[in-house]
Amino acid sequence: MTEPAVPIPTAGVAMTALGVALIRVRETGRPDGLYTDPLAEAFLAAARPGFDDDRWSRMETLADQFYEGRTLAVKAVDDSVQEAVDAGCPQIVLLGAGLDTRAFRLPLPPGTLFFEVDLPELFDFKEPVLAAHRARPVCTRRVVAADLAGDWERVLLTQGFRTDLPTAWIDEGVLGYLARPDAYAVAEAVTRLSAPGSRFGIGRFEVDAAAPRYSALRELVMADNASGRPVNGLGPEAETWFATHGWRTTFRAWDDLVAAYGRPATLGGDHAAGKVLAVRE
Numbered sequence: 001m002t003e004p005a006v007p008i009p010t011a012g013v014a015m016t017a018l019g020v021a022l023i024r025v026r027e028t029g030r031p032d033g034l035y036t037d038p039l040a041e042a043f044l045a046a047a048r049p050g051f052d053d054d055r056w057s058r059m060e061t062l063a064d065q066f067y068e069g070r071t072l073a074v075k076a077v078d079d080s081v082q083e084a085v086d087a088g089c090p091q092i093v094l095l096g097a098g099l100d101t102r103a104f105r106l107p108l109p110p111g112t113l114f115f116e117v118d119l120p121e122l123f124d125f126k127e128p129v130l131a132a133h134r135a136r137p138v139c140t141r142r143v144v145a146a147d148l149a150g151d152w153e154r155v156l157l158t159q160g161f162r163t164d165l166p167t168a169w170i171d172e173g174v175l176g177y178l179a180r181p182d183a184y185a186v187a188e189a190v191t192r193l194s195a196p197g198s199r200f201g202i203g204r205f206e207v208d209a210a211a212p213r214y215s216a217l218r219e220l221v222m223a224d225n226a227s228g229r230p231v232n233g234l235g236p237e238a239e240t241w242f243a244t245h246g247w248r249t250t251f252r253a254w255d256d257l258v259a260a261y262g263r264p265a266t267l268g269g270d271h272a273a274g275k276v277l278a279v280r281e
Contacts (some may be wrong), residue, residue, distance in 0.1 A: 006124070006125050007121060007125055008046070008050030010047075010050045010051060010055070013119075013177045014118075014119055016098065017043075017098030017100075018043065018059060018099065019062060020063075020074075020098060020172075021043045021044055022040075022044065022059065022060060023063050023074070025037070025040045025041050025044060026067060026071070027071045027074070028040065028041075034263075035075055035078055035105070036105065037101055037105055038105075039101045039105070039135060042129055042132075043099045043125075046125070046132075047125070068263070072261060074172075075258075076275070077102075077170060077172060077201070078102065078106060080168070081108075081170065082106065082107075084168030084199050085109065085112060087197070088197055089166045089167055089198065089199060090111060090112055091113045091162065091165050091166070091167040091168070092114045092167070092170065093117060093161070093167055093168070093169050093170065094114070094115065094117065094170045095170060095171045095174055095175070096117065096118055096172065096173070096174025096175075096177075097117060097122075098118060098122065098172075099122075099126055100172075103116070103137040103138065103139060103141040104136070104137050104138065106138070107138070111139070111140070112139035112140065113139070113142065113162070113165075114139050114140065115142045116141065116142070116143055116144060117144040117156065118144075118145070119145070119147055120145040120146075127143065142160060142161075144159050148174065148175075148178060148182070148186055149178055149179075149182040149185075152186075153192075153193065156193070163193055163194075163195060165195055166197035166198045166199075167194055167195065168198070168199050169198065169199065169200040169201075170201065171203075173203070175233045175234055176232075178232070178233065180232035180233065180234070183232065183235075184241070187234065187242070187245075188245075191247070196281060197280060198280040199277060199278065199279050199280075200242070200247070200277075200278045201275050201277055201278075202234065202239065202242065202278060203275055204238070204273060204274055238276065239251070239276045242276070242278040243278075247278035247279060247281065248278070248279045248281055249276050249277065249278050249279075250276070250277050250279075251274060251275070251276050251277075252274050253273065256274070
């Protein structure tokens with residue numbers, strides 16, 4: 001096997017970014033694609049030498065199983081970023097950025113400050129791939145290499161984050177990999193850092209943790225994760241917490257949120273599932 005040119009995230013939570021990249025590649029290849037992400041294929045090509053055939057096949061299978069819902073979620077976040085910018089948020093902070101490329105592929109104003117927060121080992125892989133493909137962001141992009149269970153707030157501030165500007169905070173599921181106290185520590189930091197008008201989208205979903213695809217995901221991702229953090233996230237009290245800590249909250253059901261995309265993947269009319277939008281007062 002050829003020695004990989006970059007350190008590849010083959011285990012732990014960081015490797016979930018590759019699964020999402022697989023989903024974005026699949027969506028990009030569709031004639032009716034909801035979005036395009038030409039850089040996703042570059043990440044997969046760089047990562048493939050680090051996996052044996054069995055582990056790669058397992059990741060592809062899981063990406064297929066999660067594809068319908070996850071690709072709609074990618075599009076929904078794309079739209080929420082655009083809505084936040086239109087609402088007057090010149091800063092975007094992506095928590096658990098993974099191999100996200102929104103700073104490169106969305107039509108953001110050049111003056112937008114786009115901060116990507118993730119583990120140092122993730123950026124050790126991501127940045128060389130972007131450089132090799134001469135990728136250029138459409139706005140000002142800043143890398144925040146820090147653990148969300150650690151001192152990420154300080155690192156974000158050293159990278160030029162401004163507490164006087166409204167911010168769009170994006171979580172595509174990373175808080176679900178944090179123990180509940182750590183997840184709420186992130187929420188407290190977000191609250192401290194947020195100027196009035198800042199926005200935070202909070203997913204509200206019931207997940208059957210015993211379902212085969214979730215069991216397979218835990219086995220693939222968490223087997224080598226020495227931290228052993230429980231997968232707790234913010235839990236069902238998130239909306240109440242934000243509402244009592246200076247945020248105005250509104251809820252939109254998932255089926256309503258994605259209805260305009262014209263895809264059959266829904267949650268079967270489960271109107272309790274969807275997204276809470278919190279706006280800082």
